[in-house]
Amino acid sequence: MGSLIFRLVLAMCTGGLIGLERGRKRRPAGFRTYMLVSLGAAMTILLGQYESVMLSTRWTAVVDAIGQRTDISRIGAQVINGIGFLGAGTILVTGRQQVTGLTTAAGLWASACVGLAVGAGFYEAVFLAFGLIFVCMRILPFIENILIENGRFINVYMEFEAVEQMGSILHWIKEQDMQILEIDVERARGAQTSYPNAVLSLRLNHKQQHTQVLAALADLDGVCKMDEI
Incomplete structure (x- = not known):
């Protein structure tokens, strides 16, 4: 239970901190959206792990009877596919023929990936990815503006x-x-x-x-x- 709580809270915190920068700029997806995306992704991986454990322990007799097998990676793959629809909703073409929302959509996708890593317990990748995403959203815009x-x-x-x-x-x-x-x-x-x-x-x-x-x-x-x- 302790590991479960830690993973879900960590997913919420990392997703919320990533979305905090977008929320300050009044982007379509902000603090709560990123938090929910990361939390949902982590929950998806935990669900896959739970099913894998249950099928090899308590539900062994049922599995042997019906020959059912599961691949926990398939559930996480559906998160990557599904986040595309959410991200597409943040991409807009303005009356000035300007495309906006690409960074927000990319941030949502990256936040979902961080949530999947949290759910899987891959903490080294979680903190490294969070640091790199934070650099992309908070530091690199200044360099980008100078270059532009x-x-x-x-x-x-x-x-x-x-x-x-x-x-x-x-x-x-x-x-x-x-x-x-x-x-x-x-x-x-x-x-x-x-x-x-x-x-x-x-x-x-x-x-x-x-x-x-x-x-x-x-x-x-x-x-x-x-x-x-």
């Missing part, structure tokens, strides 16, 4: 007063020695905005900070809104 800010590629969401002004904006971009890799213009007036908008993928031939590029684009005539995505 100084990178040669930038994706820009723009809103402007009229579609006709797009030509002069594109002409200015080319004059600044920027390469236009892709452009997606939305002419219809949707519910999210009353202005025409576009998503531009640009390559900066000269290294410069993205904030400077965005500030220069925002100062152009006809530009109503400007964001990096």
Whole structure:
């Protein structure tokens, strides 16, 4: 009983700590979601171990009579498959053609794997995986932001007063020695905005900070809104 309580509590704590960072950022899945996913995964492995023990002890006569055999790894495999549906629900494509929720979905999947390891009693892997996941979610975003800010590629969401002004904006971009890799213009007036908008993928031939590029684009005539995505 002591081992059972320890494993379930450890699964809850590790899952909750992983989800705490996502909850602070108001992501679709947060503290309680991660906690429940890890707890459920650990419970699944414990159930498989329980069935394996019972089939080899108390239920031996029944097993011999019906010839039933079980593989405890099959139950854990279903957790990995099932978590995909939960993770897919957190992935969204916004009106700016921006995909969000991938990190949340990946975190849920990793949390489920940690829960499976806790349930199996593989504590060395549990603490190592928890530390690495924590590094990915808390420390690496700072490094990622630095690399993106100084990178040669930038994706820009723009809103402007009229579609006709797009030509002069594109002409200015080319004059600044920027390469236009892709452009997606939305002419219809949707519910999210009353202005025409576009998503531009640009390559900066000269290294410069993205904030400077965005500030220069925002100062152009006809530009109503400007964001990096």
